Amino acid sequence: MVIWQSFDNPSHVLLPGGHLGFSPITGKNTTLVTYSFLYNISYTLSLDATTKRGFIIQQSPGGRMFAGTFPEWIDIHEDGDYVLAFNDVHTYMHLTSSGIIRFAKQRECDSVLWSAPTIACGVHTYCGRCDLDSHCGPYSLCTSSGSCTCPVGFDSPSTGRWTGEGCWREVPLNCESNPAEPEVTFYPIDGILRYPQNGWMSKVKGMRECESSCLRDCTCTAFAYDSTCLLWFGELRNTVVLESGSDGNRVYIRTTSKQQQSSFRVTHVFFPHKRMVVLWVTGAFAFILIGFILLWRCRRKLFEETMVNGDGSLKVFSFAQIKKITKNFSEKLGEGGFGCVFKGTMPVSTMVAVKRLKGFVQGDKQFRAEVQTIGMIQHTNLVRLLGFCLNWELRYSVALGTARGLAYLHEECRYCILHCDLKPDNILLDELFCPKIADFGMAKLLGRDYSRVLTTMRGTIGYLAPEWISGVPITQKADVYSYGMMLLEIISGRRNSEKIKEGKFTYFPTYAAVKLNEGNGMCLLDNGLGGNADAEQLARACRVACWCIQDAADHRPMMGQVVRMLEGVMDVEVPPVPRSLQKYVGMDDSTCSDWTASEVSC
Template sequence: MVLLDQFKLPIWSTNITNNASNTTIGVILDTGNFVLTDTSNSSDFLWESFDEPTNVWLTRSKLGRNKVTGLTTRVVSWKNSTDPSPGFYTLEIDPDGSSQFIHLWNNSDIYWAAGNWTGTMFAGVPEMASYPKSLLNYEYVNNDDKSYFVYLTNEEKGTAMFVMEVSGQVKAVAWMEAVQDWVPFLAMPKAQCSVYFVCGSFAMCSENTYTFCSCLRGFSKQYQGDWLYGNPRGGCTRNARLQCGGSGSNSSKAEMDGFYAQAVSKLPDKTWSVAATSLDECKASCLNDCSCTAYHYGDKCSLWYGDLINLVASTDGSDAQNIYIRLAASEFSSSKKPSKALIIGATTGGAIIVTAIIIIGALSIFRKRSFSQVSKVEGSLVVFKYRYLQSLTKNFSERLGKGSFGSVYKGMAADGTLIAVKKLDSVFQGEKQFRAEVSTIGTIQHVNLIRLLGFCTEGSKKILVYEYMLNGSLDRWLFGSTSVPLNWKTRHQIALGTAKGLAYLHEKCRSCIIHCDIKPENVLLDASFVPKIADFGLAKLVGRDLSRVLTTMRGTIGYLAPEWISGTAITAKADVFSYGMMLFEIISGKRNSAWHQEGAETFFPVLVATRLPEGNIGALFDSEIIQDANLQELERACKVACWCVQDEENTRPTMGEIVQILEGLLDISMPPVPSYLQVLAEHSKFSSDEASH
């Protein structure tokens, strides 16, 4: 089998010939293995894709080494998320003969080893002890002819695979039917910053930041387009040239290079040791050597030459150690008047920079076309081109859902990160107003609010790009036919987290943000079921006095506060009402209107409001909920829900008070039955009496 390019020239082949017959066929087996076989002997494979895996290790495929032929079966990352050609990271069995996997960068540097196979797990991956063994079963074979690993999946439990990502991590992922997606349950190495060259030169890796990589002080991103596409391996470049003005040079002291202390938890690789008995001696050794980039003094003096790579930031300061990085004198603030030489140097440097910008601008025409698809960054937001978002979403082919403001589509960024792309419907604001409101949304960050990554505005096309939530929206878990029932602890976590997010919008932002459309469809869940409120800020912003009227009524029937109907001013208490209605559904796991009692349809909030005073709220719930529920939390949540849906908005609690109540920090009294629920209760009782007669 041969693959040809547009000029009919071969670019890949299986490198086999079948002289026995002309009846070679290709078959994709149920395992995913694509095989070439002869029809006269279909069990004898002439070639199989399992012998040449790309970036995925599938069940039943062997990863190892043929000791007779020398052939090594390895998994290699893609070059980037859109280019499947071989990348820089490789997973393979240890060629030295030990029973472990190793990760290599550029087929040369080992940056991670799994540890020897113990029969149940790899010694260096203790987290394997907690992952689902009923799903995967490993087998290690080592004899005179070959050594390899193979794994099988329990098809009744699900299916799984291993993927070498462009980021250099191997992710074990399992298919979750409930969310119709692959869910990662193991990463090797566990920390992204353990990957070799993950941030390129003169950059810092931090596990505590969303983007992992950032340039060191005195350096800027070398290829801005690459970084925007999630590929920071191009690293960073100096903002100012080094003077290299050592003590023996003609340069004045003011022009000498300096050093700044950078706290790190991991020092760069490839260090040199020199004789020095103090920090000052170590500094002098580096300063007087023009090729020295940085130094560190601990139990010895360590120097670095050339590019600095693999720096890792300290997470809490407990493991911090200082490395002193060389910078030009101009990078350090000074109150002295700049010298004539410095002015001339700055002018010359400016001319060089301008020239470089012109050259780079010219060269950028010939760079990858995709670089033009991200135009710039506004604040913390990336401005995307519409055609680029079309590419990331495969022309908006996979719709995740549709809400009050538009449809949401699944996409994948250049680094393999999943994104949610929302196409807004009927946006009437002008360009300037739209950008201003989006910029405001971009500055709002809270653990229980979905994060806005960027946007697109081209004519009538208005699009928002958000982080992707692995477990989808709350309604799929509460009402979906394939969903697994959520236990009470998870439901309480979701209710409390959503309340915290709303409290932040109402009380902590510069201007009170009323959501106007709180419902389970707008509460998204991450991999740990932490709730994230979506669509906030898409309705109008109002003043902190909460007195301005929102001219366009939004929301969804069933969650709307009475004031939406009466036409009175809309305040944050409208969100409180909607939250209460949603809280009833979180508590019960059903739509409020989907309850039946004695054969008649019953509105669930009516049942709760009328049963609460009787003190027998547990009788309303299924045994699955009650068996693991904290009954005090359950009763408290029911009271909160009833207070939230009171007729008069001034009797409803604030979201800040709701957070305190759910946390058990604030007492709550027995709520009265709202008048409209009382009417529904009497109507339900009347209907039930009529049916009995």
């Protein structure tokens, strides 16, 4: 009999051969547990025996909880006890420090096969009662404030108190009859902030084909189309809608004509001599309404027909459409090395930023391929938003979020994507001060085997890695160097290019590397913060920055390692002073260690 084994305590990673759930051998319920040292929050992943293929992610302290189900293709054994186990030697399950469960495959560039929840329940992100599976229940609509409602044609609890039973149809669907009968219809629900969970992506194209796919299968309860066809089967859960319902996405719920009529029973009494007048007025109004609908659909179709075939579903606009969106490039937002940025408004009232390139010599085919790949990436730290100047806690959060975004570009995308122009100007902030990496005008795709070589220098002086000058192959470590230089500026609140007068020092990165070796990292903190910073976080950030700006690319960490260092789950040693920085004070290796605090003062 096995008394103890390492698989009984899998920590935050479930390896092949391991299992989750109750073990009849040890009598123990095995879970995954992770901890965020940055926010002092832990997450626990356990199986939910009350729901088929269900799981629960519990946050503590605070008690936030996310309940969901594993997809059908993940193998779950239910031999008397509910246990999740898989034996594929190339797969593993990982509970991240942000409370996200990921099912991944090793040694493949697009390794993440499935993850949940889609929105992390972190400190700076919304994760309310709508993420709890039992809050509103099936077929209900949870508003962004946490209240519950029912869609048209569904009944709600008569008491007004939601206990998780959800909504139920006033007129049940009958799958025994012909599913394509005229009485089967779809009712639109607007203002969708988050789609229901467990949607299936269909390869069909176009709104009508998507609707037909759902109509042909009686078990299909809803569909949505926004350049991609999504289908739902069974109960709809965890649907989040906006309070006003005037914006957001749209979902079509399968109903019957009787079900809709039961929700709009209004009795009108007309006198016989007025009936013809009412019919004429109604007909005229319907004719005008149909005309407006046809005009709107024609305008929308013009945009839908410009879709690019493929996984990216990236829209391609004509120059005339771009001129109309930007009002003939009338409102300029800014200007970069590759062109100007203008404000625009899409036909659906979505605000966009349009960059008009200039001096562009890249081939059209290569440009389309790279833009389409960049357009496919989705990550919470990879969107254009606002600007920044922050206290220490937010600065550290900006540094960590930026590192996560870069790690996603380098290590988790299908292609390794180099940003090539990382600097504080290109790290923008949203209303919650969440960092967003912007300006991919110089970004480049790179094969995982580094078979493609960059021959043209890209980036901004002051953030360029030494390999851009020396001519050695460019890898993602060039972005790591730029990140290190940017991190020093976030810490100090000043440009590295600005001259300083600190003893023999005139270049801040050199001053930072030497002071860090002396153990006096507090001297590097922005004076505007008045010393209000976590000493451990400051020392960790300074060490990470100096490791990132090492001369040799092999000596710099990967961005995934940088994330773990900043999260506090990986130790950071004191880095050496880079040789390229020593020349700014006339030093060499023999004299570097002989410097004293009397020669260099804060």
